[in-house]
Amino acid sequence: MSDWAPDVAKLVAYDDAEWMAVERAFCGRLLAYVARRVPDHDARQDVVQEVFLGAVRGIRLYDPAYTFEQFLFGICRNRVIDHQRRQKPLAFGGRSDEDAAALELEDLASDDETPSRVVRRRDLEAEGARVLGRIVKAWVQETWAQGEFQRLIVVEALLAAGWRNRDVWTRLGLRDESAVAGIKFRALKRLREIALEQGAERDLLAAVANALGEEQGFDLDLRRVWLAERASCPARHWLARHLAGTLAEGPAAFVRFHVDDAACPWCRANLDDLGALEDQAALAPILERVGLSTRELLRSKGRA
């Protein structure tokens, strides 16, 4: 049912074979993500190479609360940003691998805070993001299991894609605007119920909501977490079935919305990669290049 994931203990031990398996499994989808953002062919390969090197350097910081693909795509996103910044005349500072592995939620801290306050806020926000992410994922799974794909689409449009009620109503063909508001109201209610069911983190959740200013803050935070946690991304095998046209209409409609309307960059990269699978031979040169640089780094890590 679940997609292939590496043995992280072997990766932490800098095991050559496991890292090569990671490269074979993920090179295509990373390249597909980069290809939509970096026009230059050689530069794309550089970026993908940097992603794997960054993964080796940062593997000890990998948090198993996230999928390995999330870990890699997180590094990939930052490497693409670094590349785009280098293309601009004004130079910005680069990022470390620690930054690359961290959640983008750190952007929330403002400059006028003391360092210890910032650290405390970041810890709270990172932990809060994890809790909220779990809650949203539980809701998505529950809704998916109930076959309520229309509800899933409406709520993702509102809470993750940031559509207004009116746009959801007209673009998704709902009865009227109050139907949209009703779906949103019930979804938020159910999300709060799930939060309560997970008991232990209730205080943390309240603290996070307060810290971010509950009035305009909560939806914004929910949206950020939804996207950062990839709360509604279907597993890769669902995307493969979507591509093969073997999904039932409900989940197919959701995948179409998620990829085309909500424009999820990660699922789009996976679909690009799956669509090009028969063309695996084209990946051979970059796999060879990436493999060489990774093995060199692994050897230096092994000696250290």
Ligand SMILES: [Zn+2]
């Ligand atoms: Zn997605």
